[in-house]
Amino acid sequence: MTLEAIDVHHSYGYETVFEGVSLSVTPGEVVAIIGPSGVGKSTLLRLLALFDAPDDGAIVYDDDPVWEVSDQRRLEYRRRIGMVFQDASLFDASVRRNAEYGLRVRQSWRERLRHELGGLVGKENGTGAAVDALETVGLREQAEQDASSLSGGEAQRVAFARALAYDPDVLLLDEPTSDLDPRNTAVLEDAVLEARDRDIGVVIATHDMHQAERIADRVGVLLGDEIIEVGPTERVFEDPVDDRTRKFISGELIY
Amino acid sequence: MSLEQQMLTALVVDFPFEWNYIRSIVRVSLYVSLTAVALSTLLSLPVALLVGFKEFRGKTLLTSIINTGMGFPSVVVGLVVLFAVSNQGPLGSFDLVFTTEAMILSQIVLAAPVITGVSLAAVSSVEQNVRDAAYAMGGTNLDVALVTIKEARYGIATAVLAGFGRAISEVGSVLIVGGNIASSDGTSVTRTITTAIQLEARQGRFETAMILGAILVVLVLLVNAIVVRLGSGGGRYG
Amino acid sequence: MTIQRREFLSVLGGGVAVGLAGCTGADDSDGPEISGETLTLTTTTSTYDTGLLDELNAPFEDRYGVTVDAVAQGTGAALRTARDGDSDVVMVHARSLEDEFMEEGYGVNRRDLMFNDFVIVGESDDPADVEGEDDAAAAFEAIAEAEATFVSRGDESGTHTKELEIWDETGLTVEEFGEWYLDGGGGMGETLNTANLDGGYTLVDRGTFLDMRDEIDLELLVEGPVEGGSEMLMNPYGIVAVNPAVHDNVNYDLAMAYIGYITSLEGQEIIEEYRSNDEQLFFAEALSEDPNFRQYLPEGWERSSDD
Ligand SMILES: Nc1ncnc2c1ncn2[C@@H]1O[C@H](COP(=O)(O)OP(=O)(O)OP(=O)(O)O)[C@@H](O)[C@H]1O
Ligand SMILES: [Mg+2]
Numbered sequence: 098m099t100l101e102a103i104d105v106h107h108s109y110g111y112e113t114v115f116e117g118v119s120l121s122v123t124p125g126e127v128v129a130i131i132g133p134s135g136v137g138k139s140t141l142l143r144l145l146a147l148f149d150a151p152d153d154g155a156i157v158y159d160d161d162p163v164w165e166v167s168d169q170r171r172l173e174y175r176r177r178i179g180m181v182f183q184d185a186s187l188f189d190a191s192v193r194r195n196a197e198y199g200l201r202v203r204q205s206w207r208e209r210l211r212h213e214l215g216g217l218v219g220k221e222n223g224t225g226a227a228v229d230a231l232e233t234v235g236l237r238e239q240a241e242q243d244a245s246s247l248s249g250g251e252a253q254r255v256a257f258a259r260a261l262a263y264d265p266d267v268l269l270l271d272e273p274t275s276d277l278d279p280r281n282t283a284v285l286e287d288a289v290l291e292a293r294d295r296d297i298g299v300v301i302a303t304h305d306m307h308q309a310e311r312i313a314d315r316v317g318v319l320l321g322d323e324i325i326e327v328g329p330t331e332r333v334f335e336d337p338v339d340d341r342t343r344k345f346i347s348g349e350l351i352y
Numbered sequence: 353m354s355l356e357q358q359m360l361t362a363l364v365v366d367f368p369f370e371w372n373y374i375r376s377i378v379r380v381s382l383y384v385s386l387t388a389v390a391l392s393t394l395l396s397l398p399v400a401l402l403v404g405f406k407e408f409r410g411k412t413l414l415t416s417i418i419n420t421g422m423g424f425p426s427v428v429v430g431l432v433v434l435f436a437v438s439n440q441g442p443l444g445s446f447d448l449v450f451t452t453e454a455m456i457l458s459q460i461v462l463a464a465p466v467i468t469g470v471s472l473a474a475v476s477s478v479e480q481n482v483r484d485a486a487y488a489m490g491g492t493n494l495d496v497a498l499v500t501i502k503e504a505r506y507g508i509a510t511a512v513l514a515g516f517g518r519a520i521s522e523v524g525s526v527l528i529v530g531g532n533i534a535s536s537d538g539t540s541v542t543r544t545i546t547t548a549i550q551l552e553a554r555q556g557r558f559e560t561a562m563i564l565g566a567i568l569v570v571l572v573l574l575v576n577a578i579v580v581r582l583g584s585g586g587g588r589y590g
Numbered sequence: 591m592t593i594q595r596r597e598f599l600s601v602l603g604g605g606v607a608v609g610l611a612g613c614t615g616a617d618d619s620d621g622p623e624i625s626g627e628t629l630t631l632t633t634t635t636s637t638y639d640t641g642l643l644d645e646l647n648a649p650f651e652d653r654y655g656v657t658v659d660a661v662a663q664g665t666g667a668a669l670r671t672a673r674d675g676d677s678d679v680v681m682v683h684a685r686s687l688e689d690e691f692m693e694e695g696y697g698v699n700r701r702d703l704m705f706n707d708f709v710i711v712g713e714s715d716d717p718a719d720v721e722g723e724d725d726a727a728a729a730f731e732a733i734a735e736a737e738a739t740f741v742s743r744g745d746e747s748g749t750h751t752k753e754l755e756i757w758d759e760t761g762l763t764v765e766e767f768g769e770w771y772l773d774g775g776g777g778m779g780e781t782l783n784t785a786n787l788d789g790g791y792t793l794v795d796r797g798t799f800l801d802m803r804d805e806i807d808l809e810l811l812v813e814g815p816v817e818g819g820s821e822m823l824m825n826p827y828g829i830v831a832v833n834p835a836v837h838d839n840v841n842y843d844l845a846m847a848y849i850g851y852i853t854s855l856e857g858q859e860i861i862e863e864y865r866s867n868d869e870q871l872f873f874a875e876a877l878s879e880d881p882n883f884r885q886y887l888p889e890g891w892e893r894s895s896d897d
Contacts, residue, residue, distance in 0.1 A: 531661035
C-alpha cells in the first residue's frame with residue numbers, strides 16, 4: 098500500500114495553496130508535515146483523505162489515480178483511510194457508538210437497521226474491534242459514557258480510536274495534540290507508534306517540532322506553496338538541505 | 353344547580369352515548385394529522401438537508417417559499433387543495449374530494465413548510481467538522497446526511513412536533529376538503545376534532561364541543577411540553 | 591383512465607352488501623349493483639343542522655348496503671360542488687339557484703321533497719305597518735316605502751335567495767336602497783340579533799325564529815303558508831341528481847335510488863314525523879294536501895337538444 102500526492106496544485110478560489118506538492122506514505126512509517134500556520138497542512142491532509150480532487154496533479158493509491166476511478170472504487174479507497182481532526186468532532190452519542198461508527202457504515206443496511214433497533218431497546222452488542230481501539234487509547238472503561246461528557250483530551254483519544262477501529266491502511270492526523278496536555282499527548286503518541294507497529298502508514302501534521310522528532314520516521318517541510326524539503330527525521334532536523342528549513346526549525350523564520 | 357354541576361351531570365349522562373362519536377373523531381384527527389406529519393417529515397428532511405448544505409439554482413426561491421409556507425393560512429391551502437383534487441382539477445380522476453386522503457394532502461401542504469423550516473435551522477447548526485468526520489470514517493453522502501439528522505435530532509423532533517401542532521389544530525383546510533362528514537350512525541368519516549368543535553358549537557351542543565376542546569387542548573399542551581423539553585435538551589449538545 | 595376509488599371500494603364492499611341485501615329481503619333488483627358504494631350528498635348547513643339527515647339516511651344505508659356522505663355547505667358551495675361533479679346529489683332550498691343549476695344542464699331529475707316556510711319579523715311598533723299582511727311582496731314594498739330598517743342575510747344562503755326573490759317581485763332594486771337596508775353579514779342567528787338590536791325587520795325561517803323567540807324582542811308580523819299566510823314565503827326543499835352526462839364519474843344510479851327512497855312513503859313519513867324540540871320542522875311533500883310527484887322544471891324552460 099502506498100498513498101501519494103503527486104505534483105498537486107490546489108487553490109481556494111483565487112487563493113493558491115499548493116503549486117506542485119508531492120508526498121507519499123507507505124505501511125509502517127510515520128511521516129510528519131511541519132510548516133507555519135495557514136500554509137496548507139490541513140488542506141494537504143484533506144486531499145489525501147479524498148475529500149476533494151486537487152486542481153491539478155494526482156492523488157494515487159497503489160499506482161491507481163483515485164480521481165480517475167469509479168465512485169464505488171474511490172469509496173473503497175476512502176474506506177482504507179482513517180482521519181483525526183484538530184478538534185475531536187465526535188458524534189453526539191456514546192463513546193462506544195463513536196468508536197463503532199466506521200465499522201457500522203461498512204455493514205449492510207440490514208445489519209445497521211438491526212443494530213439501530215437493538216440500540217433502541219437497550220440491547221447493545223459491541224463490536225470487538227471498537228472496544229480494542231478504545232483499549233489502545235486507554236478508554237475502554239468509558240465506553241458507555243456520553244461522548245459529550247469527556248474532557249478535550251479524552252475526546253481526542255476517542256476520535257483516534259474511532260479512526261483506528263476499522264483498521265485502516267493509512268491514518269491522517271491533523272494536529273491531533275495541539276490542544277492537549279502532556280499526559281494525553283503522550284497517550285496519543287504511544288497509540289500512533291502502536292499503529293505504526295501494526296503496519297499502518299501515518300501522516301501527522303504538527304506545529305510541534307519535538308513531536309515530529311519523537312515519532313516521525315520522515316519529515317516534510319511545507320513552506321509557501323510547496324514542500325521545500327522531505328527526508329528522514331534526523332537528517333532534516335540535524336542537517337537540512339534547504340536553508341529555510343533550518344531557519345524555520347530554529348525559529349528564526351517567523352510567519 | 354350550579355353551572356358546573358349542570359355540566360358535570362350533562363357529561364356523565366351524555367358521555368356513554370357520545371363516547372363512540374368522540375372516539376371516532378379523535379381517531380380520524382390523529383390518523384389524518386399523524387399520517388400527514390409522517391409524510392411531511394419524509395419530504396421535508398431531504399429538502400432541509402439540500403437547502404442547508406448544497407448550492408443550487410433556485411435555492412433562494414425555495415427558501416422563501418418555505419418561509420412563506422410556514423405562515424400560509426389554512427383556508428387558502430384548503431381552497432388550493434380542493435381545486436387540485438376536485439373532479440375538475442388535475443387530481444380529479446383519483447376521486448379524493450371529501451376523503452381523509454385529501455385532508456392528509458392539505459395538511460401536508462400546511463405542515464411540510466413548518467417542518468422544513470425548523471429542521472433547516474436545526475441541520476444548519478450541525479458543525480461541518482462532525483459531518484466531515486462521518487465522511488472521513490468512510491461514510492457515503494447518505495451516511496453524512498444520516499449523521500446530520502441524528503446530530504440535529506432534538507431540533508428535528510421540535511420541527512415534527514411543531515408541524516403536528518399546526519396540523520391537528522387547523523380547521524380551515526380539513527373543513528373545505530374533508531367536508532366534515534359523519535355517518536348516520538354517528539361515527540366520524542372526515543370529521544376532525546377541530547371541525548367537530550365548530551359544528552357542535554354551531555348546533556349548540558356545547559358539552560360535546562367542550563369535551564373535544566379539552567382533548568384538543570390536552571393534545572396540543574402535550575406536544576408543546578415535549579417541544580419545550582426537547583428544546584432545552586437540544587441545548588445540551590456540545 | 592385510472593380506476594376510480596369508489597368503483598374499487600364497491601368491488602371490495604360487494605360481497606358484504608350482497609349479504610346485507612339478502613338479510614333485508616330487499617325487493618329491489620338493482621341492489622347488488624349499487625351496494626357498497628358511497629353517495630356524496632351536498633346540502634345546506636341549515637338542513638344538516640336539524641339532524642333530519644341522519645334519521646333519513648340510516649334506513650337507506652341499511653337497505654342498500656351503501657354509505658351516504660352528507661356534506662354541509664353554504665347553498666352556493668353545495669351547488670358549486672355538485673356543478674364540479676364532486677357530489678352525486680344535492681339538496682337545497684333556493685329555487686332560483688336550483689333553476690340556474692338545472693338550466694345549465696348540471697342537474698337532472700329534480701324532485702320536490704319537503705317544505706317549511708319563512709316569516710317576516712320586526713319590532714312590535716311595526717313602523718311600516720305590515721302586521722297581518724298576507725302578501726309578502728306587499729309587506730316588503732311597505733317596508734321600503736317607509737324606509738324602515740331591514741336586515742338582510744347578505745350571504746347568498748337559501749334565506750337570502752328567497753329575500754331577493756321577494757324584492758324582485760316588488761320590482762324594486764336592492765342596489766338602490768338607502769341606509770335603512772342593512773347587511774347582517776352572517777348566519778341566521780346573527781342576522782336576527784342585528785335586527786333585534788337595530789329594531790329592524792328581517793326574513794327568517796320559522797324554525798330558527800321559534801328557537802330564538804325567547805331571547806329577542808321581535809314579533810312575528812307576516813305569516814308563511816304553513817300557518818295559512820303568504821304563499822310566497824313557502825320554503826320548498828328540492829333534491830337534484832347531478833347529470834351523469836356532464837360528469838361521468840358521478841354515481842347516478844345511487845343518486846336516483848336515494849331520490850326514489852327519499853320521496854317514497856317511507857322517506858316522506860320520516861320527514862313528516864321528525865321533531866326537534868317537539869317542533870315539526872319539515873312538511874313532507876307527498877303527504878301534503880297538494881302533492882307534486884312530477885319532476886318540475888324551471889318555469890318556461892325547454893331543454894334545447896343541441897347542448
Ligand atoms: N474552505 C476554505 N475556503 C477558502 N480558503 C480556505 C479554506 N480552507 C483553508 N483555506 C485557506 O487555505 C490556506 C491553508 O489552510 P489550511 O487550513 O490548510 O492551513 P494549515 O496549515 O492547516 O493551518 P493551521 O496550522 O493553522 O491549521 C489558508 O490560507 C486558509 O485560509
Ligand atoms: Mg490545519
